[in-house]
Amino acid sequence: MKTITTAILLCAGSLAAQSLDLNQSGTFSDTRSRTPMPTEQLTYAADLPMYTLLPAVTTNTSSAYASLNITVHHPRRIAQRPDVLVARYHPPLIQELFKLRQQYVGIMNQVAYDTADARIEGTPRRIDMGYGRGYSNVIRKSARDKANIEHRAEMTAINYLERVTRAHYKIRANSMTGSDTYHFNLPPGQYALCIMQRVKDNDPKAGLGSKTALWWSTFTIEENTKKEMILDESNAITWREIFAVEKK
8 A cells, every 4th residue: 555655646746747847946937838817908099188287287477487487396306307398289299199109008018918927827726745835826926027027118118208209399498497497488389298307216126226207298378378387296107197098
């Protein structure tokens, strides 16, 4: 009987060895296919809904100042000044923003795929190794891995955004007051604002040093009016919030 029991245990161990390769860290690797567990895909509407800074915009009928004054300060900003960029909000830019949104949704869906838990096909849900030890057939990304994936996604997203700003956001401030107030003299019309600022990343899981804070909005300049924007950490956003997206 002892011989038969030993043979059964050896067979079970052999089958487990065929499925799993335990490494010294206590985790396992597997040559079988890994299938990401279902993630909800994102899509977008036919129009172009975007984030707006309207709560941070005040209007003054005085014409004694520039038509647009922007004060921007982030308490965690890194030494360099932000890029404060304005563009005419007209069809060529709108067409580029449609393309940018499509790229962003693609990045978001890729991040969701890359950070999703994965199931190893062809193995039981749990492998019992004895002595109270066992392993699930679901592999989960660590918090650090997820943070790294998000960081790479942000770098790609900001690179795409900079391509658009270089081509279309060519209106610069006429003057400055102090180190953080920008003055623009703009004729009446519709405009788009994009401000980018590198800031310290306080997320302990990331450990990557910095990320990009954004201020984004469309706005209108009327005849003989002054607009003023007070921008800080409370109304900064990330690249993920520029465009409104929805789940399929």
